Amino acid sequence: MTALTNNLALPFTGIFISLLVFLVGQWLFKKSNGFFLFQPLFFGMVAGIIILILWGKVQGTSTAYVYRHFYKPGGDIIFWFLNPATIAFAIPLFKRNDVLKKYWLDILISLVLSSVLCLFIILGASKLVGLSHSSAAAMLPQAATTAIAMPVAEAIGGNSAVTAIACIVKAVIIYALADVFIKVFRLQHSQIGLGLGLGTGGTIGSAKALQFGVLEGAMASVCVVISGIVIDLVVIPFARLFM
DSSP states (O other), rough: OOHHHHTSSHHHHHHHHHHHHHHHHHHHHHHSSOOGOHHHHHHHHHHHHHHHHHHHHHHHHHHHHIIIIIIIIHHHHHHHHHHHHTTTTTTHHHHHHHHHHHHHHHHHHHHHHHHHHHHHHHHHHHHHHTTTTHHHHHHGGGGGGGGHHHHHHTTTOOOOOHHHHHHHHHHHHHTTTHHHHHHTTGGGGHHHHHHHHHHHHHHHHHHHHHHHHHHHHHHHHHHHHHHHHHHHHHHHHHHHHHH
């Protein structure tokens, strides 16, 4: 039993589980014509948690133990790729940097103001529902993409795992309601506004933006980058002042 446990603790286990649930989610997403609950990242997160819970019950141990000893070694390797994946947002931006040069001030002001406003809204909502300091701190940086939000949350005393879930759920909601938001706010008349709006959904939102065109994808990338910088710079002093 000990030998089997040691083998399962190899990084391959976490990588295999992650790839399996993602590929299953991707297959279901295509078969269901884009049903939002089968969005691969969201489905993979939920299915992965269920697998770890069932594994713990079968083995007679806690889910936390299964996560630390069996999933985390491989999961950390996959997590490492979040940073280069975030940098890859520069590719569509490079293709349409002419638009950024022309409207850079408008884009910068709108994203900075919206990011700061988002912090006040999240903090107000957290206090309204009575979240603890740790939980509120975990929710606060979710305006940034996951790779940026998680370390920022840890820096202000939040649980980075909760932050990751919040970022993914937010992105899935934006993806699911994208067409509704576009109609309500009439973003179909503004490629820049559409891209910036969907960019608030991070990787998932940017993928949705690219479905509309290269310009929309480039603007989503701008949103991801600038919002991430603002959150990285502002959240820690914001938390010290208002939390």
